[in-house]
Amino acid sequence: MSPRRPPAARFAGPRHDDRRRTFPALAPRESPSAQGRGVTPTDGRFAATWWGNAWVDALEDTALDPARLARGKAYAGRGHVDAITVTPGRVVAYVHGTRPRPYRTEIRLRTLGDDGWERFLDEIAARPDHIAALLDKDIPHAVEAVTGLLPAPGDLIPDCSCPDDGFPCKHAAALCYQSARLLDEDPFVLFLMRGRGEQELLAALTQRNAARSAAEQTASVPPMATVPARAALAPNPGHALPPLPPPLPAPAHPGRPPAYPPDPDAPDPLALDLLATEAAARAHAFLVTGHDPVAALTPWQDAVRLAAAHPGSGLTASTRALYRDLAYALDRTPSDLARAVAAWRQGGLAGLAVLEEPWDPPAGPFDRARPALLASDFPAFRPWRNRLSTRSLQLRFGRDGLWYGYESDADREDWWPRGTPDPDPVGALTDLLGH
Structure with missing residues (x-):
């Protein structure tokens, strides 16, 4: 048996930088591997998503030479753009032109201020469908209307080391078009361009979701019956004990488990959280109804119940994996599961039936x-x-x-x-x- 490594050695490694991402060069557009999630434009536009095309429109609407745009689009389609590095307010790559040495090309844009991010987070956290859309790599239109997340014409500032002084040159245009493909694949790239990394955003959403859930649960707890300490401790010559207070009413919701910190020698915190949440949910059901709600459920109904019983499901990296795995195990999407969870939280099994079963x-x-x-x-x-x-x-x-x-x-x-x-x-x- 190999000697056991100390915890520090097992977790040693490069530190993750949430505000800097580098993406390998994308394959030429004609290649099937370049089609990402299987979604390709059907209207002749370069990008496949509405936000990807909005990114392209922001540059095209201020371009001075359509011919340079056409050449840049061709460069992007043929894979002339090397690895792309994205940091807040900047997109940088080397683009191959007619000369042997590639040109250093970048696109700069304004980052979103703190007020804009607060509006964005409030809008997302207020609606479970918006959270589900983000987890399914989609940006709801309503979010853009509130935050101004996407660049407007004139917001994108191209720059290139080539001698062409066009606005933009064909290399900057190629970088812009190729960046749109990155946005098609992952909208969190757009958030990074605007100033916030993925983990930073998910942590902020988790905090808002936990605060909202705690406020809702606290508001539903009735006041407890109390007995003055003086009356309870007063001498009683007859030795008759005072009557017991009535039983507390059942809580409106199952209790929430504590936070389990990660430890290399302990079980997986997510597994512990799931077990505790599951036990609390079933105990609450026994207390309120007197029967086990799980026995008659289908696998899909049970998956929905599990996700609905897990506070904040889908917001952190570990719980997003749970959301994804539960959905795909039953041939559904995370968005399907999120919608079903919302229905379950609205009305339990009856609410899920209302979501899925039209009837006369x-x-x-x-x-x-x-x-x-x-x-x-x-x-x-x-x-x-x-x-x-x-x-x-x-x-x-x-x-x-x-x-x-x-x-x-x-x-x-x-x-x-x-x-x-x-x-x-x-x-x-x-x-x-x-x-």
Whole structure:
């Protein structure tokens, strides 16, 4: 048996720099390996995502020579751009031209100020669908509207060691186009360009999420019954003990486990956290209902339950791996799992059924919902099976007789559970609009 290394030796290694990332040279555009996640533009544009194309537009809209842009695009497509290094406010690479020695090329841009990052973090943390989108390598349109994250025309400043004084030269244009491909693959590259590293952002989101969850849980705990110490300790000649106080009501939510610090000789902190969270959730269910909620669940339902019981799932590197592994093990995406978790947290197993199972309710409460909403001055809703929808709001009638609120960006048909279920559609919609 080999001698055991001390902890310092096992963890020795280069220090990770969250604010500097270097990406190997991308393969030529014509190669299948250059197609990243399998998403390629279908409209003739260079980038595959809306934010990648917004990056390109910021340079193209201020370019003085379309011919240089065309040559730069061709250079990028043929793989003339070497490894790209991204740091806050700067993108640098060597670009091969007609001469043997490549040119040092860079694009500079303004970093986002503290106020802009605060708006960004508040917008992301407020909605689970936005968090899920980021974890699935997507940037919600609503975030850009709030923060101004993407560069506007004139924000990108190109520079190159070549003798061409064009704005931009073909080498800077090539770097800009190739950078758009990096943004297609990973939106956190854009955040780094604007001044914040991935781990820094995820840590800030985790902190906000924990604070929000703690505030919600604290608000739901009822005050405990108390007995004055003087009365409890007063002499009692009859030796009769005072009556016991009534049992405490069951908590609204399972308890949260403590934070387990990493230690080389201890079990994995994530595994401990999962075990403790699982035990708390099942104990709470036994206390409240008297039966085990896990026995009759399908593998997918159980995966959703596990993710929903884990506070902050998906925000740190370790829990993002859990989110990903649970989803892919059942042939789903992390976004699918995040949406299902939101439904579970909204209404448990019944809430998940409302998310996934459209059905035709019998005549009765569903038919009376639209007139009730109109009478309360809400807009007209379109009916479809058990759902009533506007462009951005939706109510779903569950088999349990409750109305569940859903929300989407206007005309996107990307519905996410929001609010608290209510037997009254007006109450459910009022709660939805109040979130």
